[in-house]
Amino acid sequence: MDYGDKLFWLSVLIQRKYAEICAELDLTPMQATLLCAIKDEPRRMTYLAASMGMTKNALSQLVDRTERRDLVNRVSSEQDRRVIMLGVTPAGKVLAESVYAETAKRLPSIADGLSADDQRDLERVATAVVAASGVRASTSS
Secondary structure (H helix, E strand, C coil), X not given: CCHHHHHHHHHHHHHHHHHHXXXXXXCXXXXXXXXXXXXXXXXXXXXXXXXXCCCHHHHHHHHHHHHHCCCEEEEECCCCCCCEEEEECHHXXXXXXXXXXXXXXXXXXXXXXXXXXXXXXXXXXXXXXXXXXXXXXXXXX
């Protein structure tokens, strides 16, 4: 297996664990990701589409489905009424916090078979990869 294959299978392991957590909370992985992206503050729909790698149309469909469950709400920006912001409802905030906490708690189990030194190395490398990617990693729960 070459490096790309190993990263592929690592992503499969991570996605599988994340999907398991989401299913337990009755969310799709995309709904959970959306909730986590806006759990601390409302975001522009255009920002969310870009950061989640989705078209605006696909994001709108995801938001429609999530909004029907009363987990998110659309609001106009106070600065510019043409700008649509997406925020969490109180129920959405509770679920987002649960997804975030469960993922942070349970995702490290994919490395249970590694030595303590290897687990620390994986944490160091994962931290460097996230930092280099420019993704705004929230540390709050």
